[in-house]
Amino acid sequence: MITARGLARTFTSRTGPVEAVRGVDLDVAAGEIVGFLGPNGAGKTTTLRMLTTLIAPTAGEATVAGHDLRKDPVGVRRNIGYVAQGGMTLPQAIAGEECVDQARLYGLSKAEATRRGQDLFAQLDLDGLWKRQCQSLSGGQRRRLDIVMGLVHTPQLIFLDEPTTGLDPQSRANLWEHIRALRGGGTTVFLTTHYLDEADALCDRILVIDAGQIVAEGAPEELKARVSGDAITLTLTDPARSDDAVAVLKSLTGADEPALEGEQLVVHVPKGAAVLPGLLRDLDARGVELAAVEVRRPTLDDVFLTVTGRSLRDEN
Numbered sequence: 636m637i638t639a640r641g642l643a644r645t646f647t648s649r650t651g652p653v654e655a656v657r658g659v660d661l662d663v664a665a666g667e668i669v670g671f672l673g674p675n676g677a678g679k680t681t682t683l684r685m686l687t688t689l690i691a692p693t694a695g696e697a698t699v700a701g702h703d704l705r706k707d708p709v710g711v712r713r714n715i716g717y718v719a720q721g722g723m724t725l726p727q728a729i730a731g732e733e734c735v736d737q738a739r740l741y742g743l744s745k746a747e748a749t750r751r752g753q754d755l756f757a758q759l760d761l762d763g764l765w766k767r768q769c770q771s772l773s774g775g776q777r778r779r780l781d782i783v784m785g786l787v788h789t790p791q792l793i794f795l796d797e798p799t800t801g802l803d804p805q806s807r808a809n810l811w812e813h814i815r816a817l818r819g820g821g822t823t824v825f826l827t828t829h830y831l832d833e834a835d836a837l838c839d840r841i842l843v844i845d846a847g848q849i850v851a852e853g854a855p856e857e858l859k860a861r862v863s864g865d866a867i868t869l870t871l872t873d874p875a876r877s878d879d880a881v882a883v884l885k886s887l888t889g890a891d892e893p894a895l896e897g898e899q900l901v902v903h904v905p906k907g908a909a910v911l912p913g914l915l916r917d918l919d920a921r922g923v924e925l926a927a928v929e930v931r932r933p934t935l936d937d938v939f940l941t942v943t944g945r946s947l948r949d950e951n
């Protein structure tokens with residue numbers, strides 16, 4: 636559905652050239668939900684704007700939805716949907732009318748546009764809101780209306796730029812269900828996100844972009860498997876006993892060097908849950924008392940930290 640090679644974009648600014656995207660290769664298969672994850676300014680939106688023909692690449696080639704980005708931008712536009720970060724509905728406009736107008740831009744008759752719009756309203760849980768002013772809709776409803784607008788012409792591929800930014804957790808989870816349902820209906824989804832949990836929960840595959848280049852790629856589980864093991868965190872009742880605790884942690888099979896992080900000791904082992912019972916027994920035998928213990932599976936944030944040396948959360 637998408638193939639891109641060496642896609643790059645340099646902007647000229649008063650302070651000199653800005654290399655926003657520096658040679659990105661992408662392959663997205665039909666029916667996938669692919670997430671583009673990266674900190675602020677990493678180049679996500681610029682890549683999306685190139686793939687949707689809104690700006691021209693300075694270098695590179697791409698085929699999107701079967702059409703060449705440079706030679707046939709109109710072909711690309713007819714076959715994709717794009718939901719921008721800020722949405723595209725006017726506050727005073729009537730929801731249903733916005734939808735019909737959008738569909739008519741793609742050549743649907745008024746009757747077809749209304750039928751398609753009403754089907755999509757039903758699909759995205761917007762029943763009863765056809766005649767409402769856009770500004771009176773909740774954040775989640777408005778975002779779903781944006782997605783309806785991106786789908787009116789039945790594209791094979793839809794681009795969603797930060798679809799859940801600004802939504803409360805419940806509306807985010809609800810939107811995830813709708814995005815999954817799009818894939819169920821055969822639409823390929825390419826989305827950008829800052830949220831690790833979103834990429835993890837939603838995407839079949841994730842591309843991590845940093846400073847204009849893809850730094851990691853794979854299924855969420857594959858990416859997490861690249862990070863060395865589970866983290867065990869111990870909080871001691873008496874911090875003076877940390878030397879004893881470190882000695883026990885070092886004896887765990889496959890453990891890395893235990894680190895003191897604030898009041899807590901952290902060690903990484905291949906299988907945290909499996910070593911925990913023995914660890915607790917050994918600490919007890921040495922008389923080391925624990926206030927708390929936690930075993931944590933690696934997250935995509937750990938992946939980001941491993942590949943870039945920085946935390947995605949710090950960036951945000």
Ligand SMILES: Nc1ncnc2c1ncn2[C@@H]1O[C@H](COP(=O)(O)OP(=O)(O)OP(=O)(O)O)[C@@H](O)[C@H]1O
Pocket residue numbers: 646647648653654655673674675676677678679680681682829
């Ligand atoms: N029109 C422009 N002129 C100059 N620089 C630009 C322009 N558009 C984007 N940039 C710069 O290019 C870099 C990448 O921006 P981009 O918007 O693609 O990042 P992003 O990953 O989408 O960030 P965010 O998550 O904040 O939306 C940034 O340094 C940005 O300031």
